[in-house]
Amino acid sequence: MAKTFKILFFLGLFGALCAVGITYAIYYNVKDRIPTVDELKAIELRIPLRIYTADDQLIGEFGEQRRSPINYAEIPTNLEHAILAAEDTNFYHHPGVDILGLGRAVMQLITTGQKQGGGSTITMQVARNYFLSFEQTYTRKFTEIFIALKMERELTKHEILELYVNKIYLGNRAYGFEAAAQVYYGKNLNELNLAQLAMIAGLPKAPSRFNPIVNPSRALIRRNWILQRMLSLGMIDKDAYQEAVEAPITAKNHGVMPDIEAGYIAEMVRAELYSTFGDDLYSTGMTVYTTIDSxxxxxxxxxxxNGVLSYDTRHGYRGSIDTRVDLVEAPLEEQEKALQDIERFYNWQTxxxxxxxxxxxxxxxxxxxxxxLAWDAIKWAKPYINEDSQGPAPTTVAxxxxxxxxxxLRPDAxxxxxxxxxxxxxxxxxxLNSKDGAIQALVGGFNFYENKFNRITQSKRQPGSNFxxxxxxxxxxxxxxxASIINDAPVVFNDSNLASAWRPTNDGGKFYGPTRLRQAxxxxxxIVSVRLLDELGVRPTLNFLRRFGFDPNELPHNLSLSLGSANLSPLQIxxxxxxxxxxxYQVQPYLIDRVIDRNNETLFQASxxxxxxxxxMLEKTNDDEQQMGLFSTPEGIKSLPVAPQVLDPEVNYITYDMMRDVIKYGTGRRARVxxxxxxxxxxxxxxxGRDxxxxxxNGExxxxxxxGFDNSSPLGRGEWGGSVSLPPWIDYMREALKGTEPSYVxxxxxxxxxxxxPNTGERALPGQSNAIFEIFRRDHVPAQRELDLPQSNNSSNDNEAQEEKRENNVLENLF
Known part of the structure; x- marks a missing residue:
């Protein structure tokens, strides 16, 4: 008996020594893959770039891994229980490795010859997801165990569970449970009910197999099994269990759901930041706040x-989609497939x-x-012939x-x-906010997802009279x-900068004769604009235009400049x-207000x-203060980059007042609405009519x-800035200025x-019945004119003349 005991003792000792030796050998082989303590505590999640409006509405998200990290305190209790029931019931009791679970996995491998269950704890899954690959090798498994043991020594259970909740892949590009809640349910994690939490808790085992969108039947079985486990472990009561297992599957693919559609803006931000941060932009958790007002x-x-649709419908119907279906020969499945094969467009339907x-x-x-479809939904569809003409209005659906x-079809209320x-x-x-250049709204085209070309920044077109x-x-x-008079009459220019003699005309071919600048x-x-530029001189005018941010090298150096022949972007205009x-004052447009990192530290702040x-500006007391640009403001002394004044306020106001008349009396009068x-x-x-x-x-x-058309085709007969672009301007400004007080320059x-x-632009004569008021700079008021009246016994005429004279004397005293 003693001999047997001795043999067993030495065998056990030898086995233990062999186990130690094997363990050390394995450790020595994988030790370089085990992270240090600093690496364990410096774990960073791959978080996508997110872009928001100034009022915190999501515009866009860029990054392959959709993730929204949360801390342990934000994990719903029911979710924690569901995860433990599904993945690791003994999580709070084992040292990182579940010996019994591993033993079961080894016995399954020995008895069946196949690997059926990995025996991985939550800690081991965290180790694998953060530090290892998913290769199916024993070396990786042992490395996983060593890392898990080290994590348990260096991190708390709550810290490990927090890493798990934020890292694990849950299908549909969702990494972490908060992201999964948004992807599958379009809600935050704390808004999900028990059934929904159990559903996403079942995803880590096999995100594809138990995906509630792709495989709802399997996902339902997995969800209900987790609920049963939670009930048996005392994590939920019978009533909660019954309500949850009877709940229907409500998961849908919500993808990245921005709060507001602004694809052109999101791409502008992404492109600008990528030049600085490169590929790190998509994974380091930056958050960008723009100047956009939602x-x-x-x-x-x-x-x-609405403006594009209005133009499109009034130019006629171009016919059905090329694909047609033979309703007699084609089976129902083929008919349905024909519809499904056509790409979606907005929330429209084929x-x-x-x-x-x-x-x-x-x-x-x-x-x-x-x-x-009712007749009112169809009757607009005159046949399109070309942009200038349409066929007769339809009388029947046929x-x-x-x-x-x-x-x-597009939806209609x-x-x-x-x-x-x-x-x-x-x-x-x-x-733009004209006080600092902050971009308030931007739409670069009709549909970003159809065509990403941004016509605000990338397209340069002729502005015409807008210039x-x-x-x-x-x-x-x-x-x-x-009140200056320019003769609006036919003229021929032989400009050396032009290819041939130029005969400019007015729209419609009408000439008005001597015309005040305000009227023109x-x-x-x-004609007035061309003659005016001819009198001013092209070169001095080009130099003056620098004040508005225009580069003279990008502008034509001839008289066509007066008619807006330059190629400019809407942003420049x-x-x-x-x-x-x-x-x-000259301001610079800007879109990015600030950029913050994952730790809420500011990486960039616009100034x-x-x-x-x-x-x-304060009196400069030292070089540092001069460099800071200290200014005294109504709010106190601070460093403030002040916009330079580039236009005389008097000139500016008169130009503004003349443009108010464009809306009161001229080509923009639709805006009077x-x-x-x-x-x-x-x-x-x-x-x-190509553009x-x-x-x-207004003052803010x-x-x-x-x-226009991207290929510069004409917009068609009868289409002008006032008919195509003014209506959407009105629609936008109606909402943008709603509830705001008038803001005058x-x-x-x-x-x-x-x-x-009004006919000559000269000072009105006393008593002149058709006289009108005009605004002048002090040094440019027309000279006073006297009316030589014959002697008369008519006291009323004398009194009127005297009154006019007194009025003129008062005006003279102003100077």
Whole structure:
């Protein structure tokens, strides 16, 4: 017996020594793969870039791994219990490795010859996910065990569970349970019920097999098994269990759901930051806050969408989608497939026309539902011939649709569905805070997902008459007045910078004769602009235009400049108009307000040049203070990059006042519907109507809208800036200015108003019945004129003349 005991003892000792030796050998082989304590405590999750509006609305997210980290305190109790029930019941009791679980896994391997269960604890899964690959080797498994043991010594159980909850892959690009809640349910984790929490707790074992979207039946079995485990472990009571197992599957693919549609903005931000941060941008958890106002962005989206559809529908229906279905020969499955094969567009539906009668059409939608189109949803569809003409208005449905047609429908609150088509025209909008250049809203085209070309920043088109206010401001700066007369008559220019003799004309071919500058601007008379620039000189005018941010090297060096022949982006135009809006100061547009890292530390904070009319630069006491640019402001002394004043306030105000008349009396008069006296603007239409513009502003906000075809085709007969781009400008400004007080450009007290003769621009004669008021700079008021009256016994005429004379004397005393 003693001998047997001795043999067993030595065998056990030998086995223990062998185990130690094997363990050491394995450890020595894998030790280089075991992280240090510092590495364990410096674990960083791959978190995508997120971009928000100024008021915290999500615009976009960039990164392969969708993740929203949370801390342990934010983990719902039911989720923690569901995870433990599904993955590691003894998590709080083992040292990182479950010996019994590993033993079961080894016995299964020995008895069946196959690996059935890994016996991995939550700690081991964290070790694998953070530090190892998913290769199926014994070396990796042993490394996993050593790392798990080390993690348990260095981290608390709560820290380990927090890492698990944030790292584990749960399908559909979701890494971590908070991301999974958003992807599968479109909610935050703390908003999910017990059944939903149990559903996503079942995903770590096999994200594809138990995916509730792809395999709902398997996912349901897995969810209910977890609920049963939670019940048996006393984690939930019978009532909670019963309610949860009876709950239907509500998971859907919510993907990345921005709070607001702003694809062009998100891409602008991504591109700008990528040049600095490279690929780290997509994984280091940066958060970007832009200058975008979500209310204004939504208004811009709607305005451009409706404006493009309005233009498209009034130019006629281009017909059904090329694919047609033979309703007799094609089986139902083939009909449905034909609908499914056509790409989705917004929230529109593709539909197959099943039958028609005189005033209605029955259709089958791509989602399998049936619908009836009313006549009011179809009658707009005059046949498209070209951009200049359409066929006759339809009188019956058969004039538009026939059974077998596949068409697009867009939703409508009153009619349910309306016949639609993809527009081919484009439109874009940019809106700036004119005081500091902060971009408030931006739409780069009709549909970002169809065409990512950003027409606000990447497209340079001719602004046409939209450019004229800059020429007129140059004239005012050079001594012209709003009452200066230019002869609007035919003229021929033999400019050496032009290929041939040039005969500019007005739209419509009409000439107005001697015309005041104010009239010429609101009527948008081309001849006046050309003659004016000819008098000013092209070179001095080009130099003046620098004040609005334009590079003279990018502008034509000939008289066509006066008609807006330069190729400029809408962003450049809006930046120029901001000078008029803010009282004559040059600001720079900017989009990114600040960038913060995963630890909420600021990586970048914008410091835009800002209009500050009451700022006074302090007396420089040392070099440091001079470099800081210290200014005394109404709020106190601070470092403030103040926008430079580039335009005389008097010139600026007169130009603004002339552009107000564009809306009161001229080509922008549709905007009177806004019933705001503070707004000013200018239309613009290029030759053959290839580009249509409207840019307008008040004392705070400047907005520019461009419309046209990407291939520069004409917009068609009767289409102008006032018909294509002004309506979306109005729609946007209606919402953007809602509830705001009028904001006028400040009028300098040095300006004076006198009565003038509307035909000559001269000072009105005393008693002149058709005299009108005009604003002048003090040194440019027309000379006073005297009316030589014959002697008369008519006391009333004498009194009137005396009154006029007293009035003129008062005005003279102002100078």
């Amino acid at each position: 209310t204004r962005q939504k208004a811009a989206n709607s305005a451009i969408f 539909a197959l026309v099943i039958s028609t009668d005189n005033k209605t059409a029955d259709v089958r939608l791509a989602d399998g539902k049936r619908a009836t 004039d538009v649709l026939v059974p077998g047609d596949i068409v697009r 009153q009619l349910g569905w309306i016949l639609a088509q993809k527009p081919t025209v484009q439109s874009a909008l940019i809106s 004229k206010p800059f020429i007129y401001a140059s004239a005012l700066d050079r001594g012209y007045t709003a 601007l609101y009527r948008s008379q081309n 809006a930046t120029g108009y901001a000078v008029f809006s803010n009282g004559g 835009p040049v800002t209009v500050c009319k009451t700022c006074t 806004l019933q705001r006296d503070d707004i000013a603007g200018k239309t613009g239409t290029t030759n053959d 249509a513009w409207f840019s307008g502003f 906000l400047v907005t520019s809208v461009w419309s 400040a009028k300098p007290s040095s300006l004076v108003t006198v009565r003038i003769d």
